[in-house]
Structures are given as C-alpha cells and as structure tokens.
Amino acid sequence: MPDVVQTRHGATVLMCAPDGPPIADEQSAVDLIGTLWGEDVQWLVLPVARLTEDFFRLRTRVAGAVVQKLQQYGFGVVVVGDISGHVAASSALRDFVFESNKGRQLWFVADEAELDARLSA
Numbered sequence: 453m454p455d456v457v458q459t460r461h462g463a464t465v466l467m468c469a470p471d472g473p474p475i476a477d478e479q480s481a482v483d484l485i486g487t488l489w490g491e492d493v494q495w496l497v498l499p500v501a502r503l504t505e506d507f508f509r510l511r512t513r514v515a516g517a518v519v520q521k522l523q524q525y526g527f528g529v530v531v532v533g534d535i536s537g538h539v540a541a542s543s544a545l546r547d548f549v550f551e552s553n554k555g556r557q558l559w560f561v562a563d564e565a566e567l568d569a570r571l572s573a
Contacts, residue, residue, distance in 0.1 A: 457491055461571040465530075466493045470501040477514060481521040496522055497567065500533030508538040510545055519558055530559045530567055 453469040466488060475481060475498060484496065506512040522529050539546045552558040561567045 455487065457493060460568060463494050463571050464492055465495040465497050465571075466491070467497050468499060468502055470499040472502055474504050475502050475507065475518055476504040478517040478521050481518045485522070485525050485527075493527065495528040495530055495571075497530045497532055500531060500535060503531065508535065508542070508545060510542065510548060515548070523557055528557050528559075530561060530570075532561050532563065532567060534562060535560060 453471065455469050455472060456467045458465060458467060468484070473480065473483070475484065504514065506514040507518065508515070510516070519529055535545075535549070539549060549560045553560060559567075559570055561570060
C-alpha cells in the first residue's frame with residue numbers, strides 16, 4: 453500500500469503506509485519530504501510501524517531530529533498507533549507525548565478515529 457495524500461476535516465494529510473521505508477533518522481525525514489514536492493500537505497501521519505525503536509528512546513535524539521526536520525518544512529506530525537509499551541518504559545517519553553499532545557505541531561494518537569477527532573476540533 454503506497455503513501456496517500458487525502459483531505460481530512462479540511463486538512464491535507466499524507467497518510468504514510470505502514471510498510472513503507474522506516475523513518476530512522478533525519479535523512480529519512482528529508483527523503484519523505486522529497487516525495488511531497490509540489491503537494492500542499494499540512495500533516496504527515498506516520499504509523500508506529502514506520503518508526504524505528506530509536507525514535508522512542510529519547511536519549512538517541514532521533515525523535516527530536518526527525519520531528520524538527522519535518523516541522524522546519526512546515527509539516528505537522530502525527531504518530532498513529534499503540535505506543536503504550538514505550539510510554540510505560542520511559543517517563544521522559546510519557547512526558548514528551550503528554551506535552552506534544554497539548555500543541556498543534558506533534559500529536560501521538562491511538563488510531564485514525566482519534567486523528568479525525570483532533571483534526572475536527
């Protein structure tokens with residue numbers, strides 16, 4: 453299944469396929485941005501399956517580098533899927549997720565229904 457650009461609740465989003473190339477570092481983020489040339493996308497929706505384990509280990513700084521690169525290019529970022537195991541293992545990640553979900557640039561949601569609820573709010 454390929455990545456798909458679609459409109460959801462008035463926002464243009466790139467729904468990344470779970471089986472696409474892993475987002476493992478800043479270069480992976482740049483590669484993803486390159487596929488969007490000419491598209492008017494506001495949000496990148498990344499399934500948990502596309503993210504490497506290092507993304508969820510904040511000490512590796514992978515999450516910060518990836519999210520910062522995507523946001524520099526004007527994209528909001530949504531991580532979709534179950535990250536409860538990662539959150540349970542790291543109070544730093546739990547705090548990061550909590551604070552991120554308060555804003556309008558990075559969200560962690562359990563599923564597409566929660567994504568739709570956030571976009572429609």
